[in-house]
Amino acid sequence: MTDRIRLEQMNFYGYHGALPEENRLGQRFTADVTLAVDLYQASVTDSLGQTINYAAVYKMVREIIEGPPCALIETVAGRIADRILSAFARVSSCRVRITKPDPPIPGSTGQVSVEVERQRVIAYLGLGSNIEDRKSYLNRALGMLDALRLTRVVRCSSIYETAPVGPVRQSDFLNMVVGIETVLPAEVLLEELQNIEKTLKRKREIHWGPRTIDLDLLVYGNRQLNTERLSLPHPEISRRAFVLVPFMEIAPHLVIPGIGRSVLELRQMLNEKEGVSVWKKNNGEGKYGLFGS
Incomplete structure (x- = not known):
């Protein structure tokens, strides 16, 4: 069961809209907000610290609706x-x-509303590097992940050294798996991962070739997807020891969507047993437990 807090029929006056007269004259807006939150502790302790301050939510909504104008109420809601x-x-x-009770539509006497929903999702990423200062690239990628909008790094495996996969002769990789909490949709998260790779000079000239950084979206909550651009979960998870070994360290009992087996089970089923060894143990020191001095 999910507990919810609702703030309904909050009325404000703002200047949002695509038409010049909406920006100049303004209009009424109604906002309804529903929050999913665990309220068990609040119910047994009767403590404000265990729930959400409704007045603070109201203030945030008011500041945005009565603040700088947007062309779309979709933007306001987001x-x-x-x-x-x-x-x-x-x-x-x-x-x-967000509702416009009196939309500027000729002949309309009704209302127009837009509803958006955002939720926190735990996603798991595979990181790899085998060019130059491999540890530095991993560290910089972690920092950039943690700095993404509405995203934070919550778990890091140890760093493992692994032999390269494929026909290209190249240096050994440093690999790790991290868990992140994010509000970004999977497709947007993928774009951000590719932007990080681009910033860190990742080149895609040779398939299976060397790289400064490789960021793979392995699992995104329970979502299953198969498009030309993105497959979830990552289709190679069950065949890659350099993914399963660090993955098993931070989420051994996570059941992979669509596969129906846990990370631990997939690792035990994999024939490949060698070629992945601990390079730096996550011992809790430093920001991510890996790069302390």
């Missing part, structure tokens, strides 16, 4: 959801409805 999730770690998902 900004409110993002702001609330950034402010309250207890909120697992946020649904926002």
